[in-house]
Amino acid sequence: MRILFVGDVVGRSGRTIVTERLPGLIRDWKLDFVAVNGENAAGGFGITEAILMELLDAGADVVTSGNHVFDQREALVFIERNDRLLRPINFPPGTPGKGAGLYRAQTGAEILVLNVQGRVFMGDVDDPFRAVERELEICGLKRGADAILIDFHAEATSEKEAMGHFVDGRATAVIGTHTHVPTADEQVLPRGTAYISDAGMCGDFNSVLGMDKVEPLQRFLTKIPNSRFAPALGEATLCGVAIDVDEETGLARAIVPLRLGGRLSQAEPALWLGEN
């Protein structure tokens, strides 16, 4: 089974490359399940219901998020009626929406998707490790879920690596999001969990983390805000990782990074996992 995880979609240029390229990727790579992080999809901040539908129509099976999930306040409402949008599971009790969902892949497999937020150099949230442990107790690999995908939305690579090892052999993949810059540490951990510290964003890399570079630079130089952050509008790179899953065990056989279009484009992995 093949799963694609697509990193934080930033603004219009990020949405454009995802909606343009995802249907072809699903077809050509015979993808069975697609998760997309959409926390920055609406003008860089949050997600609207229309944009959620756009990402689902393009082929996402689930849209994860992070600290920006409720920047568009309508998300507080529609997250309750659309279970294809997840917010971090370790937000305070009573927060609208949910952080875990079981979704059916093309193969019929049940995929548990967990969205969790880190707490190192980020706002206070509940312990992400205990939150994940609770979910794995309720619905473990091959005890309710055929595969388990964890979007760990966190700032510190140390916290992300620790999470990878914490669930190694108990989840299919731990994919880091939030920092927007793709890392080069993709690997299958010793017990079979695919891992990367950051999948990278879908956005214009002639920018500061997807935002037009002028205002962020100005704030580093002067500490005086001049205008609001706005997404950079140049051609985006679609960043993500593809994971080949052993259906017997639910663990990963391989993880392959993907960077298509724009300034970070790599040669398209000519069928990353061999033809089939």
Ligand SMILES: [Fe+2]
């Ligand atoms: Fe983000």
Ligand SMILES: [Fe+2]
């Ligand atoms: Fe974030």
